[in-house]
Amino acid sequence: xxxxxxxxxxxxxxxxxxxxxxxLDATEAAxxxxxxxxxxxxxxxxxxxxxARAKARAxxxxxxxxxxVGPLAGVPFAVKNLFDVAGLPTRAGSKINRDLAPARRDAxxxxxxxxxxxxxxxxLNMGEYAYDFTGENVHDGPSRNPHDTTRMTGxxxxxxxxxxxGALVPIAxxxxxxxxxxxxxxxCGIFGLKPTYGRLSRARSFPFVASLDHLGPFARSVxxxxxxxxxxxxxxADDSACTTRGLxxxxxxxxxxxxxxxxxxxxxxxxKNVFPEAVEAVGRVAKALGVSKVVDIPEAAxxxxxxxxxxxxxxxxxxxxRLRQRPNDFDPAVRDRLIAGAMVxxxxxxxxQKFRRWYRTQLAEIFKSVDVLLAPATPCTxxxxxxxxxxxxxxxxxxxxxxxxxxxxxxxxxxPVVAVPVPLEPLPIGVQIIAAPWREDIALRVAYALEKMGVxxxxxxxxx
Amino acid sequence: xxxxxxxxxxxxxxxLALPVEEAWRPAVRANLEVSLRLARLVxxxxxxxxxxxxxxxxx
Numbered sequence: 001x002x003x004x005x006x007x008x009x010x011x012x013x014x015x016x017x018x019x020x021x022x023x024l025d026a027t028e029a030a031x032x033x034x035x036x037x038x039x040x041x042x043x044x045x046x047x048x049x050x051x052a053r054a055k056a057r058a059x060x061x062x063x064x065x066x067x068x069v070g071p072l073a074g075v076p077f078a079v080k081n082l083f084d085v086a087g088l089p090t091r092a093g094s095k096i097n098r099d100l101a102p103a104r105r106d107a108x109x110x111x112x113x114x115x116x117x118x119x120x121x122x123x124l125n126m127g128e129y130a131y132d133f134t135g136e137n138v139h140d141g142p143s144r145n146p147h148d149t150t151r152m153t154g155x156x157x158x159x160x161x162x163x164x165x166g167a168l169v170p171i172a173x174x175x176x177x178x179x180x181x182x183x184x185x186x187x188c189g190i191f192g193l194k195p196t197y198g199r200l201s202r203a204r205s206f207p208f209v210a211s212l213d214h215l216g217p218f219a220r221s222v223x224x225x226x227x228x229x230x231x232x233x234x235x236x237a238d239d240s241a242c243t244t245r246g247l248x249x250x251x252x253x254x255x256x257x258x259x260x261x262x263x264x265x266x267x268x269x270x271x272k273n274v275f276p277e278a279v280e281a282v283g284r285v286a287k288a289l290g291v292s293k294v295v296d297i298p299e300a301a302x303x304x305x306x307x308x309x310x311x312x313x314x315x316x317x318x319x320x321x322r323l324r325q326r327p328n329d330f331d332p333a334v335r336d337r338l339i340a341g342a343m344v345x346x347x348x349x350x351x352x353q354k355f356r357r358w359y360r361t362q363l364a365e366i367f368k369s370v371d372v373l374l375a376p377a378t379p380c381t382x383x384x385x386x387x388x389x390x391x392x393x394x395x396x397x398x399x400x401x402x403x404x405x406x407x408x409x410x411x412x413x414x415x416p417v418v419a420v421p422v423p424l425e426p427l428p429i430g431v432q433i434i435a436a437p438w439r440e441d442i443a444l445r446v447a448y449a450l451e452k453m454g455v456x457x458x459x460x461x462x463x464x
Numbered sequence: 465x466x467x468x469x470x471x472x473x474x475x476x477x478x479x480l481a482l483p484v485e486e487a488w489r490p491a492v493r494a495n496l497e498v499s500l501r502l503a504r505l506v507x508x509x510x511x512x513x514x515x516x517x518x519x520x521x522x523x
Binding site: 332 | 478481484491499500509
Protein backbone atom coordinates (compact mmCIF):
# COMPACT_ATOMS: atom_id res chain seq x y z
CA UNK A 1 0.00 0.00 0.00
CA UNK A 2 1.35 3.40 -0.99
CA UNK A 3 0.97 6.40 1.30
CA UNK A 4 -1.16 9.02 -0.41
CA UNK A 5 -1.29 12.68 0.60
CA UNK A 6 -5.02 12.58 1.25
CA UNK A 7 -4.68 9.76 3.80
CA UNK A 8 -5.71 10.76 7.29
CA UNK A 9 -3.60 10.00 10.33
CA UNK A 10 -6.15 7.37 11.37
CA UNK A 11 -5.86 5.65 7.98
CA UNK A 12 -2.07 5.70 8.06
CA UNK A 13 -1.94 4.34 11.62
CA UNK A 14 -4.41 1.59 10.76
CA UNK A 15 -2.46 0.60 7.63
CA UNK A 16 0.83 0.58 9.55
CA UNK A 17 -0.56 -1.43 12.47
CA UNK A 18 -2.05 -4.00 10.03
CA UNK A 19 1.24 -4.19 8.10
CA UNK A 20 -0.38 -2.88 4.91
CA UNK A 21 2.17 -0.09 4.90
CA UNK A 22 5.39 0.41 6.80
CA UNK A 23 6.00 3.40 9.05
CA LEU A 24 9.10 4.04 6.95
CA ASP A 25 7.03 4.20 3.75
CA ALA A 26 4.63 6.65 5.39
CA THR A 27 7.55 8.75 6.55
CA GLU A 28 9.31 8.68 3.18
CA ALA A 29 6.09 9.74 1.48
CA ALA A 30 5.81 12.76 3.77
CA UNK A 31 9.48 13.66 3.26
CA UNK A 32 9.05 13.39 -0.51
CA UNK A 33 5.98 15.60 -0.46
CA UNK A 34 7.78 18.17 1.67
CA UNK A 35 10.66 18.14 -0.81
CA UNK A 36 8.26 18.51 -3.73
CA UNK A 37 6.10 21.34 -2.41
CA UNK A 38 7.81 23.13 0.43
CA UNK A 39 9.95 25.20 -1.89
CA UNK A 40 6.70 27.03 -2.64
CA UNK A 41 4.83 26.72 0.65
CA UNK A 42 7.83 27.55 2.87
CA UNK A 43 6.09 25.89 5.78
CA UNK A 44 9.14 24.03 7.15
CA UNK A 45 12.19 25.67 8.69
CA UNK A 46 13.79 22.34 9.66
CA UNK A 47 13.24 18.88 8.24
CA UNK A 48 14.35 16.20 10.69
CA UNK A 49 14.68 13.45 8.10
CA UNK A 50 17.31 11.31 9.86
CA UNK A 51 15.47 11.36 13.14
CA ALA A 52 12.18 10.58 11.39
CA ARG A 53 13.62 7.60 9.52
CA ALA A 54 15.17 6.22 12.71
CA LYS A 55 11.87 6.53 14.56
CA ALA A 56 9.93 4.96 11.69
CA ARG A 57 12.34 2.02 11.53
CA ALA A 58 11.96 1.50 15.28
CA UNK A 59 8.17 1.35 14.90
CA UNK A 60 8.45 -1.13 12.04
CA UNK A 61 10.79 -3.22 14.17
CA UNK A 62 8.30 -3.22 17.03
CA UNK A 63 5.52 -4.32 14.69
CA UNK A 64 7.70 -7.06 13.23
CA UNK A 65 8.46 -8.24 16.77
CA UNK A 66 4.75 -8.40 17.56
CA UNK A 67 4.88 -5.57 20.06
CA UNK A 68 1.88 -3.30 20.47
CA VAL A 69 2.03 0.10 18.80
CA GLY A 70 0.23 3.33 19.63
CA PRO A 71 -2.81 4.84 17.91
CA LEU A 72 -0.61 7.11 15.79
CA ALA A 73 1.86 4.46 14.63
CA GLY A 74 3.83 5.75 11.66
CA VAL A 75 1.90 9.03 11.38
CA PRO A 76 4.17 11.89 10.25
CA PHE A 77 3.70 15.17 12.10
CA ALA A 78 5.49 18.49 12.47
CA VAL A 79 5.56 21.26 15.07
CA LYS A 80 5.65 25.05 15.08
CA ASN A 81 9.25 26.02 15.68
CA LEU A 82 8.57 27.30 19.20
CA PHE A 83 8.41 23.66 20.40
CA ASP A 84 11.71 22.35 21.71
CA VAL A 85 13.06 19.69 19.37
CA ALA A 86 16.13 17.98 20.79
CA GLY A 87 19.17 19.05 18.81
CA LEU A 88 17.67 22.27 17.38
CA PRO A 89 17.73 25.78 18.81
CA THR A 90 14.12 26.79 19.51
CA ARG A 91 13.94 29.78 17.22
CA ALA A 92 10.29 30.75 17.82
CA GLY A 93 10.28 32.52 14.48
CA SER A 94 13.07 34.87 15.57
CA LYS A 95 16.59 35.62 14.45
CA ILE A 96 17.79 36.13 18.04
CA ASN A 97 16.84 32.67 19.33
CA ARG A 98 18.92 30.96 16.67
CA ASP A 99 21.88 31.71 18.91
CA LEU A 100 20.42 29.59 21.71
CA ALA A 101 22.00 26.26 22.49
CA PRO A 102 20.19 23.34 20.84
CA ALA A 103 17.33 21.99 22.94
CA ARG A 104 18.36 18.94 24.96
CA ARG A 105 14.93 17.41 25.24
CA ASP A 106 11.74 17.48 23.17
CA ALA A 107 8.67 19.40 24.29
CA UNK A 108 6.26 17.31 26.34
CA UNK A 109 3.68 17.22 23.54
CA UNK A 110 6.24 15.86 21.07
CA UNK A 111 7.17 13.17 23.56
CA UNK A 112 3.52 12.22 23.96
CA UNK A 113 2.87 12.17 20.20
CA UNK A 114 5.91 9.98 19.65
CA UNK A 115 4.96 7.72 22.55
CA UNK A 116 1.75 7.11 20.59
CA UNK A 117 3.82 6.14 17.53
CA UNK A 118 3.81 9.42 15.60
CA UNK A 119 6.96 10.41 13.70
CA UNK A 120 8.30 13.95 13.92
CA UNK A 121 9.43 15.13 10.48
CA UNK A 122 10.30 18.74 11.22
CA UNK A 123 9.75 22.19 12.65
CA LEU A 124 7.50 24.79 11.07
CA ASN A 125 7.66 28.45 10.11
CA MET A 126 5.83 30.97 12.30
CA GLY A 127 5.45 34.68 12.94
CA GLU A 128 8.23 36.12 15.07
CA TYR A 129 7.78 35.23 18.75
CA ALA A 130 4.14 34.35 17.93
CA TYR A 131 3.15 38.03 17.91
CA ASP A 132 1.47 37.76 14.52
CA PHE A 133 -1.76 36.94 12.70
CA THR A 134 -0.40 36.85 9.12
CA GLY A 135 2.05 33.94 8.87
CA GLU A 136 4.63 36.31 7.43
CA ASN A 137 8.19 36.24 8.77
CA VAL A 138 10.92 38.72 7.86
CA HIS A 139 13.72 36.26 8.64
CA ASP A 140 12.42 33.06 7.04
CA GLY A 141 10.00 34.49 4.48
CA PRO A 142 6.25 33.96 4.62
CA SER A 143 4.61 30.58 4.80
CA ARG A 144 2.21 30.41 1.85
CA ASN A 145 -1.41 29.45 1.60
CA PRO A 146 -1.80 26.04 -0.08
CA HIS A 147 -5.01 27.14 -1.84
CA ASP A 148 -3.46 30.27 -3.35
CA THR A 149 0.23 30.76 -2.77
CA THR A 150 -0.05 34.53 -3.21
CA ARG A 151 -2.09 34.64 -0.01
CA MET A 152 -1.42 34.56 3.72
CA THR A 153 -1.58 31.39 5.77
CA GLY A 154 -2.62 33.32 8.84
CA UNK A 155 -0.53 33.36 11.97
CA UNK A 156 1.19 32.93 14.02
CA UNK A 157 1.16 29.15 13.41
CA UNK A 158 1.40 29.81 9.67
CA UNK A 159 3.67 26.91 8.82
CA UNK A 160 1.37 24.54 10.71
CA UNK A 161 -1.59 25.74 8.63
CA UNK A 162 0.36 25.53 5.41
CA UNK A 163 1.85 22.07 6.06
CA UNK A 164 -1.50 20.48 6.94
CA UNK A 165 -3.52 22.48 4.41
CA GLY A 166 -0.99 21.46 1.76
CA ALA A 167 -1.26 17.80 2.91
CA LEU A 168 2.48 17.58 3.59
CA VAL A 169 1.66 16.04 6.97
CA PRO A 170 -1.72 14.94 8.37
CA ILE A 171 -1.12 16.51 11.79
CA ALA A 172 0.79 19.55 13.02
CA UNK A 173 1.04 21.21 16.41
CA UNK A 174 0.88 24.92 17.04
CA UNK A 175 0.19 27.50 19.69
CA UNK A 176 -2.69 29.91 20.22
CA UNK A 177 -2.42 32.97 22.46
CA UNK A 178 -5.06 35.11 20.77
CA UNK A 179 -6.03 33.04 17.75
CA UNK A 180 -2.84 31.55 16.32
CA UNK A 181 -4.34 28.08 15.84
CA UNK A 182 -7.80 29.20 14.75
CA UNK A 183 -6.67 31.88 12.26
CA UNK A 184 -4.37 29.62 10.17
CA UNK A 185 -7.01 26.88 10.36
CA UNK A 186 -9.49 29.33 8.84
CA UNK A 187 -7.24 30.66 6.09
CA CYS A 188 -5.76 27.26 5.19
CA GLY A 189 -9.06 25.35 5.32
CA ILE A 190 -8.25 22.79 8.03
CA PHE A 191 -9.47 21.74 11.46
CA GLY A 192 -7.74 23.17 14.52
CA LEU A 193 -8.29 22.61 18.23
CA LYS A 194 -7.44 25.22 20.81
CA PRO A 195 -8.13 23.32 24.02
CA THR A 196 -9.15 24.76 27.38
CA TYR A 197 -6.41 26.88 28.94
CA GLY A 198 -4.23 24.50 30.98
CA ARG A 199 -5.48 21.32 29.31
CA LEU A 200 -2.31 20.50 27.32
CA SER A 201 1.18 20.92 28.70
CA ARG A 202 3.30 23.76 27.34
CA ALA A 203 6.48 22.41 28.88
CA ARG A 204 9.55 23.05 26.77
CA SER A 205 7.85 25.38 24.32
CA PHE A 206 8.93 29.00 23.93
CA PRO A 207 6.36 31.22 25.68
CA PHE A 208 4.70 34.41 24.58
CA VAL A 209 2.00 35.41 27.10
CA ALA A 210 2.02 32.93 29.96
CA SER A 211 -1.51 33.68 31.10
CA LEU A 212 -2.94 33.23 27.59
CA ASP A 213 -0.72 30.64 25.86
CA HIS A 214 -2.29 27.37 24.68
CA LEU A 215 -0.91 24.55 22.52
CA GLY A 216 -2.98 22.33 20.27
CA PRO A 217 -3.26 20.24 17.10
CA PHE A 218 -4.21 20.89 13.45
CA ALA A 219 -5.56 18.15 11.16
CA ARG A 220 -7.56 17.50 8.01
CA SER A 221 -10.25 15.49 9.84
CA VAL A 222 -11.97 15.68 13.20
CA UNK A 223 -11.02 12.09 14.01
CA UNK A 224 -7.35 12.98 13.59
CA UNK A 225 -7.78 16.07 15.73
CA UNK A 226 -9.33 13.99 18.53
CA UNK A 227 -6.69 11.27 18.17
CA UNK A 228 -3.86 13.77 18.57
CA UNK A 229 -5.59 15.65 21.38
CA UNK A 230 -6.29 12.48 23.35
CA UNK A 231 -2.71 11.21 23.27
CA UNK A 232 -1.37 14.61 24.39
CA UNK A 233 -3.57 14.97 27.48
CA UNK A 234 -2.33 14.47 31.00
CA UNK A 235 -0.82 16.40 33.89
CA UNK A 236 2.73 17.68 33.67
CA ALA A 237 4.70 19.08 36.59
CA ASP A 238 6.89 20.94 34.09
CA ASP A 239 4.04 23.35 33.21
CA SER A 240 2.67 25.14 36.27
CA ALA A 241 -0.58 25.97 34.45
CA CYS A 242 -1.21 22.39 33.30
CA THR A 243 -4.31 20.87 34.83
CA THR A 244 -4.19 17.92 37.19
CA ARG A 245 -7.52 16.67 35.83
CA GLY A 246 -7.46 13.09 34.69
CA LEU A 247 -7.53 12.05 31.05
CA UNK A 248 -10.82 12.75 29.31
CA UNK A 249 -10.66 10.88 25.99
CA UNK A 250 -12.80 12.45 23.29
CA UNK A 251 -12.43 9.99 20.42
CA UNK A 252 -15.05 7.55 21.79
CA UNK A 253 -17.53 10.44 22.06
CA UNK A 254 -17.24 12.38 18.80
CA UNK A 255 -19.76 10.30 16.85
CA UNK A 256 -22.46 10.74 19.49
CA UNK A 257 -25.54 12.57 18.22
CA UNK A 258 -25.66 16.34 18.55
CA UNK A 259 -29.44 16.65 18.61
CA UNK A 260 -29.50 17.06 22.39
CA UNK A 261 -26.96 19.89 22.38
CA UNK A 262 -28.10 23.47 22.87
CA UNK A 263 -26.34 25.48 20.19
CA UNK A 264 -26.51 29.24 19.65
CA UNK A 265 -24.96 31.80 17.36
CA UNK A 266 -22.78 34.40 19.07
CA UNK A 267 -24.44 37.73 18.36
CA UNK A 268 -23.59 41.39 18.70
CA UNK A 269 -19.84 41.90 18.50
CA UNK A 270 -19.36 38.61 16.64
CA UNK A 271 -21.69 39.68 13.84
CA LYS A 272 -19.93 42.99 13.26
CA ASN A 273 -16.86 43.71 11.13
CA VAL A 274 -17.31 40.59 9.04
CA PHE A 275 -17.11 40.07 5.32
CA PRO A 276 -19.95 38.28 3.52
CA GLU A 277 -17.96 35.01 3.38
CA ALA A 278 -17.76 34.85 7.19
CA VAL A 279 -21.51 35.47 7.43
CA GLU A 280 -22.09 32.76 4.81
CA ALA A 281 -19.89 30.25 6.66
CA VAL A 282 -21.54 30.77 10.06
CA GLY A 283 -24.93 30.67 8.31
CA ARG A 284 -24.17 27.31 6.67
CA VAL A 285 -23.03 25.79 9.95
CA ALA A 286 -26.03 27.15 11.84
CA LYS A 287 -28.45 25.92 9.18
CA ALA A 288 -26.92 22.44 9.19
CA LEU A 289 -27.32 22.29 12.96
CA GLY A 290 -30.85 23.72 12.81
CA VAL A 291 -29.85 26.72 14.90
CA SER A 292 -31.45 30.14 14.82
CA LYS A 293 -31.01 31.24 18.43
CA VAL A 294 -28.64 34.16 18.87
CA VAL A 295 -26.96 34.89 22.18
CA ASP A 296 -25.27 38.18 22.85
CA ILE A 297 -21.94 37.92 24.65
CA PRO A 298 -21.65 40.98 26.87
CA GLU A 299 -18.63 43.24 26.61
CA ALA A 300 -16.82 41.16 23.98
CA ALA A 301 -15.17 44.29 22.53
CA UNK A 302 -13.78 45.11 25.95
CA UNK A 303 -12.63 41.50 26.33
CA UNK A 304 -10.70 41.82 23.10
CA UNK A 305 -9.20 45.09 24.37
CA UNK A 306 -8.18 43.48 27.66
CA UNK A 307 -6.61 40.52 25.84
CA UNK A 308 -4.67 43.00 23.73
CA UNK A 309 -3.40 44.86 26.81
CA UNK A 310 -2.34 41.69 28.63
CA UNK A 311 -0.66 40.38 25.48
CA UNK A 312 1.34 43.48 24.67
CA UNK A 313 2.49 44.04 28.27
CA UNK A 314 3.31 40.42 29.18
CA UNK A 315 5.01 40.05 25.80
CA UNK A 316 7.04 43.19 26.45
CA UNK A 317 8.08 41.91 29.86
CA UNK A 318 9.18 38.59 28.36
CA UNK A 319 11.34 40.28 25.73
CA UNK A 320 12.55 43.32 27.68
CA UNK A 321 16.21 42.29 27.83
CA ARG A 322 16.28 41.35 24.15
CA LEU A 323 14.67 44.71 23.30
CA ARG A 324 17.44 46.44 25.24
CA GLN A 325 20.30 44.39 23.89
CA ARG A 326 19.36 43.37 20.35
CA PRO A 327 16.57 45.67 19.13
CA ASN A 328 17.82 45.62 15.56
CA ASP A 329 17.58 41.85 15.34
CA PHE A 330 13.79 41.87 15.80
CA ASP A 331 11.24 42.14 13.04
CA PRO A 332 10.75 45.94 13.31
CA ALA A 333 6.96 45.59 13.44
CA VAL A 334 7.20 43.18 16.39
CA ARG A 335 9.83 45.29 18.15
CA ASP A 336 7.80 48.49 17.91
CA ARG A 337 4.66 46.79 19.26
CA LEU A 338 6.62 45.29 22.16
CA ILE A 339 8.32 48.58 23.05
CA ALA A 340 4.90 50.24 23.13
CA GLY A 341 3.68 47.37 25.32
CA ALA A 342 6.46 48.06 27.83
CA MET A 343 5.09 51.60 28.19
CA VAL A 344 1.52 50.71 29.18
CA UNK A 345 0.95 51.75 32.83
CA UNK A 346 0.77 48.83 35.27
CA UNK A 347 -2.74 49.57 36.65
CA UNK A 348 -4.15 49.00 33.17
CA UNK A 349 -2.77 45.46 33.18
CA UNK A 350 -4.16 44.69 36.61
CA UNK A 351 -7.55 46.02 35.52
CA UNK A 352 -7.44 43.87 32.39
CA GLN A 353 -6.81 40.77 34.54
CA LYS A 354 -9.67 41.75 36.86
CA PHE A 355 -11.96 42.35 33.93
CA ARG A 356 -10.98 38.91 32.69
CA ARG A 357 -12.43 37.32 35.82
CA TRP A 358 -15.65 39.34 35.49
CA TYR A 359 -16.01 38.34 31.83
CA ARG A 360 -15.38 34.70 32.70
CA THR A 361 -18.34 34.82 35.09
CA GLN A 362 -20.58 36.22 32.36
CA LEU A 363 -19.69 33.41 29.98
CA ALA A 364 -20.14 30.79 32.69
CA GLU A 365 -23.69 32.09 33.09
CA ILE A 366 -24.32 31.79 29.35
CA PHE A 367 -23.03 28.22 29.34
CA LYS A 368 -25.72 27.26 31.89
CA SER A 369 -28.29 27.46 29.09
CA VAL A 370 -26.11 26.84 26.02
CA ASP A 371 -23.64 24.04 25.20
CA VAL A 372 -22.07 25.51 22.09
CA LEU A 373 -21.56 28.96 20.61
CA LEU A 374 -20.86 29.56 16.92
CA ALA A 375 -18.73 32.49 15.78
CA PRO A 376 -16.54 33.39 12.80
CA ALA A 377 -12.89 32.32 13.13
CA THR A 378 -11.75 35.21 10.95
CA PRO A 379 -13.62 38.17 9.48
CA CYS A 380 -12.51 37.23 5.94
CA THR A 381 -10.78 34.59 3.82
CA UNK A 382 -6.99 34.75 3.45
CA UNK A 383 -5.75 38.24 2.46
CA UNK A 384 -2.97 38.67 -0.06
CA UNK A 385 0.59 38.43 1.30
CA UNK A 386 1.77 41.87 2.32
CA UNK A 387 -1.74 43.30 2.27
CA UNK A 388 -1.98 46.21 4.72
CA UNK A 389 -5.66 47.24 4.66
CA UNK A 390 -8.99 45.78 3.67
CA UNK A 391 -12.16 47.60 2.82
CA UNK A 392 -15.20 46.66 4.84
CA UNK A 393 -18.47 48.42 4.11
CA UNK A 394 -16.57 51.35 2.64
CA UNK A 395 -14.21 51.66 5.60
CA UNK A 396 -10.47 51.00 5.26
CA UNK A 397 -9.28 48.86 8.17
CA UNK A 398 -5.78 47.53 8.96
CA UNK A 399 -5.51 43.81 8.18
CA UNK A 400 -3.12 42.80 10.98
CA UNK A 401 -5.13 44.43 13.74
CA UNK A 402 -8.44 42.96 12.61
CA UNK A 403 -7.70 39.35 11.67
CA UNK A 404 -8.03 38.13 15.27
CA UNK A 405 -10.92 40.22 16.50
CA UNK A 406 -13.27 37.24 16.77
CA UNK A 407 -10.80 34.81 18.31
CA UNK A 408 -9.34 37.07 21.02
CA UNK A 409 -12.46 37.40 23.23
CA UNK A 410 -12.70 33.58 23.38
CA UNK A 411 -9.11 32.55 24.19
CA UNK A 412 -9.08 35.46 26.67
CA UNK A 413 -10.94 33.19 29.09
CA UNK A 414 -9.48 29.93 27.87
CA UNK A 415 -12.59 28.36 26.33
CA PRO A 416 -12.04 25.26 24.16
CA VAL A 417 -12.68 25.84 20.45
CA VAL A 418 -12.60 23.70 17.34
CA ALA A 419 -12.12 25.80 14.20
CA VAL A 420 -13.93 23.99 11.38
CA PRO A 421 -13.21 24.77 7.72
CA VAL A 422 -16.16 25.66 5.51
CA PRO A 423 -15.06 24.99 1.93
CA LEU A 424 -16.40 28.11 0.20
CA GLU A 425 -15.25 29.12 -3.28
CA PRO A 426 -12.69 30.32 -4.11
CA LEU A 427 -11.21 30.11 -0.60
CA PRO A 428 -12.17 28.30 2.60
CA ILE A 429 -12.94 30.05 5.88
CA GLY A 430 -13.30 28.79 9.45
CA VAL A 431 -16.06 28.85 12.02
CA GLN A 432 -15.38 28.60 15.75
CA ILE A 433 -17.26 25.86 17.61
CA ILE A 434 -16.94 27.12 21.19
CA ALA A 435 -17.74 25.04 24.28
CA ALA A 436 -17.61 25.49 28.05
CA PRO A 437 -14.27 24.87 29.81
CA TRP A 438 -13.11 21.23 29.68
CA ARG A 439 -15.80 20.29 27.15
CA GLU A 440 -13.54 19.71 24.16
CA ASP A 441 -15.62 16.57 23.62
CA ILE A 442 -18.69 18.68 22.82
CA ALA A 443 -16.87 20.99 20.40
CA LEU A 444 -15.33 17.97 18.65
CA ARG A 445 -18.70 16.20 18.52
CA VAL A 446 -20.30 19.16 16.73
CA ALA A 447 -17.30 19.44 14.39
CA TYR A 448 -17.59 15.73 13.59
CA ALA A 449 -21.31 16.06 12.84
CA LEU A 450 -20.60 18.98 10.49
CA GLU A 451 -17.87 16.96 8.79
CA LYS A 452 -20.23 14.01 8.30
CA MET A 453 -22.86 16.35 6.83
CA GLY A 454 -20.27 17.71 4.39
CA VAL A 455 -20.65 21.25 5.74
CA UNK A 456 -17.12 21.27 7.15
CA UNK A 457 -14.26 19.77 5.14
CA UNK A 458 -10.59 20.38 4.47
CA UNK A 459 -10.45 21.06 0.72
CA UNK A 460 -7.64 19.56 -1.37
CA UNK A 461 -4.86 22.12 -1.79
CA UNK A 462 -5.53 24.01 -5.01
CA UNK A 463 -2.42 26.13 -5.09
CA UNK A 464 0.04 23.25 -5.59
CA UNK B 465 6.19 69.60 16.26
CA UNK B 466 6.39 67.17 19.16
CA UNK B 467 3.48 64.74 19.46
CA UNK B 468 1.63 64.61 22.79
CA UNK B 469 3.03 61.17 23.68
CA UNK B 470 6.65 61.97 22.89
CA UNK B 471 7.55 63.27 26.34
CA UNK B 472 6.00 60.19 27.90
CA UNK B 473 7.88 57.88 25.52
CA UNK B 474 11.14 59.63 26.37
CA UNK B 475 10.52 59.37 30.11
CA UNK B 476 9.58 55.67 30.09
CA UNK B 477 12.38 54.85 27.69
CA UNK B 478 14.81 56.37 30.20
CA UNK B 479 13.18 54.77 33.24
CA LEU B 480 13.25 51.29 31.66
CA ALA B 481 16.65 51.76 29.98
CA LEU B 482 14.84 50.78 26.81
CA PRO B 483 16.23 52.43 23.67
CA VAL B 484 13.83 54.06 21.20
CA GLU B 485 15.66 55.28 18.11
CA GLU B 486 14.19 58.25 16.29
CA ALA B 487 13.41 56.14 13.25
CA TRP B 488 11.23 53.82 15.35
CA ARG B 489 9.42 56.56 17.22
CA PRO B 490 6.44 57.04 14.86
CA ALA B 491 5.64 53.31 14.91
CA VAL B 492 6.15 53.02 18.68
CA ARG B 493 3.90 56.04 19.18
CA ALA B 494 1.21 54.65 16.87
CA ASN B 495 1.29 51.31 18.70
CA LEU B 496 1.19 53.01 22.07
CA GLU B 497 -1.82 55.07 21.00
CA VAL B 498 -3.66 51.85 20.12
CA SER B 499 -2.58 50.14 23.37
CA LEU B 500 -3.67 53.09 25.50
CA ARG B 501 -6.97 53.45 23.64
CA LEU B 502 -7.76 49.80 24.31
CA ALA B 503 -6.48 50.06 27.90
CA ARG B 504 -8.82 53.01 28.48
CA LEU B 505 -11.71 50.89 27.22
CA VAL B 506 -10.93 48.39 29.98
CA UNK B 507 -10.16 51.13 32.51
CA UNK B 508 -13.56 52.80 32.14
CA UNK B 509 -15.43 49.61 33.02
CA UNK B 510 -16.25 49.84 36.72
CA UNK B 511 -15.58 46.72 38.78
CA UNK B 512 -16.14 46.11 42.51
CA UNK B 513 -13.11 46.64 44.77
CA UNK B 514 -13.23 42.97 45.72
CA UNK B 515 -12.68 41.75 42.15
CA UNK B 516 -9.77 39.31 41.98
CA UNK B 517 -7.49 39.23 38.93
CA UNK B 518 -7.83 36.16 36.74
CA UNK B 519 -4.52 34.35 37.43
CA UNK B 520 -4.45 32.44 40.69
CA UNK B 521 -1.24 31.95 42.66
CA UNK B 522 -1.09 28.81 44.75
CA UNK B 523 1.38 28.83 47.61
